[in-house]
Amino acid sequence: MASTAPVIMRIMASSIQTAKLAGGIIRDVLKQGDLGIVDKGKNDPQTEADRSAQRCIIASLTKKFPGVKIIGEEGGSDLNVCDDWLVEDLDEEFLQKSCPAEWRDAKPEDFVIWVDPLDGTAEYTQGYVEHVTVLIGIAVKDAAVGGIIHQPFYQQPDGELGRTIWGLKGLGTGGFTHSLAPPGEFIITTTRSHSNALHQQALNAFPATKILKVGGAGFKVLQLLEGKAHAYVFATPGCKKWDTCAPEAVLEAQGGFLTDINGKNYSYNADVEHVNRQGVLASVGENHSELVYKIPRKVREAVGV
Numbered sequence: 001m002a003s004t005a006p007v008i009m010r011i012m013a014s015s016i017q018t019a020k021l022a023g024g025i026i027r028d029v030l031k032q033g034d035l036g037i038v039d040k041g042k043n044d045p046q047t048e049a050d051r052s053a054q055r056c057i058i059a060s061l062t063k064k065f066p067g068v069k070i071i072g073e074e075g076g077s078d079l080n081v082c083d084d085w086l087v088e089d090l091d092e093e094f095l096q097k098s099c100p101a102e103w104r105d106a107k108p109e110d111f112v113i114w115v116d117p118l119d120g121t122a123e124y125t126q127g128y129v130e131h132v133t134v135l136i137g138i139a140v141k142d143a144a145v146g147g148i149i150h151q152p153f154y155q156q157p158d159g160e161l162g163r164t165i166w167g168l169k170g171l172g173t174g175g176f177t178h179s180l181a182p183p184g185e186f187i188i189t190t191t192r193s194h195s196n197a198l199h200q201q202a203l204n205a206f207p208a209t210k211i212l213k214v215g216g217a218g219f220k221v222l223q224l225l226e227g228k229a230h231a232y233v234f235a236t237p238g239c240k241k242w243d244t245c246a247p248e249a250v251l252e253a254q255g256g257f258l259t260d261i262n263g264k265n266y267s268y269n270a271d272v273e274h275v276n277r278q279g280v281l282a283s284v285g286e287n288h289s290e291l292v293y294k295i296p297r298k299v300r301e302a303v304g305v
């Protein structure tokens with residue numbers, strides 16, 4: 001029987017299942033060995049895994065939600081996919097949850113789904129597979145509201161590969177255990193493949209006890225959620241709306257913040273510029289605005305207030 005749950009609950013439940021299948025495709029491409037790397041720009045690779053995972057996600061979500069706008073990192077995809085790549089089912093456990101009142105009446109035309117089929121592509125090609133995530137972000141009008149972060153290479157205690165983290169503002173999060181980062185330290189997580197002089201100036205302004213250089217916006221936000229870092233700093237343009245929509249929604253559903261370096265949330269409607277011009281600053285604590293003011297004015301002015 002078709003579910004009568006509100007649209008946002010069905011999009012979330014379908015995205016959970018779709019992200020898992022996309023994760024399997026990403027593992028399969030690596031196993032088979034020919035990554036089919038194409039350079040989209042400087043330090044901006046695309047592989048067969050990015051292309052195939054995107055086709056699976058966009059074809060599945062388009063078929064299930066024909067009235068919803070979907071924007072994927074890898075551009076227009078051929079939606080004519082084999083049945084094995086079409087996800088029909090919804091995550092039943094998620095569907096049992098109660099929909100927060102604020103999203104209950106949202107209509108298909110209110111949504112934009114931002115898809116990053118493989119976040120951390122540079123790291124995927126270099127063997128840092130634990131940094132890789134599949135990101136499906138759900139915006140209602142301007143706001144990032146729901147998100148799925150799937151880690152295809154996460155090893156479960158029973159040996160199974162992959163785990164799926166979700167967050168919906170007003171409902172909460174699932175799929176991981178939230179921990180706070182160690183008090184008395186200040187650990188920053190940041191890019192390992194897209195640094196520059198401006199970004200370095202911002203990093204230098206923080207009293208960091210440790211700097212973790214890892215790939216992907218999804219993985220960095222997981223480090224915040226699991227207490228491995230206190231703040232995620234990226235003080236330069238480069239990452240895009242599909243990098244931040246899902247991580248922002250999951251982090252904020254857990255009480256954290258993901259904003260530009262001026263402390264402002266990005267907009268995620270269908271007409272926004274894809275590049276996050278004012279960088280990224282994310283944290284789990286209640287001192288987010290203090291972090292904003294640590295970034296030197298000259299960095300802020302160069303990136304654009």
Ligand SMILES: Nc1ncnc2c1ncn2[C@@H]1O[C@H](COP(=O)(O)OS(=O)(=O)O)[C@@H](OP(=O)(O)O)[C@H]1O
Nearest residue numbers: 044118119120121191193194215216217234238239
């Ligand atoms: N300068 C530049 N050029 C092109 N692409 C860029 C740039 N900076 C960040 N990104 C994209 O942002 C995603 C995360 O990359 P990083 O971990 O290096 O940076 S970040 O700190 O999370 O922004 C990662 O997304 P994926 O392409 O999905 O892997 C990067 O491609």
Ligand SMILES: [Mg+2]
Nearest residue numbers: 044045073121
């Ligand atoms: Mg990319």
Ligand SMILES: [Mg+2]
Nearest residue numbers: 116119120243
């Ligand atoms: Mg990305």
Ligand SMILES: [Mg+2]
Nearest residue numbers: 073116118119
């Ligand atoms: Mg990507």
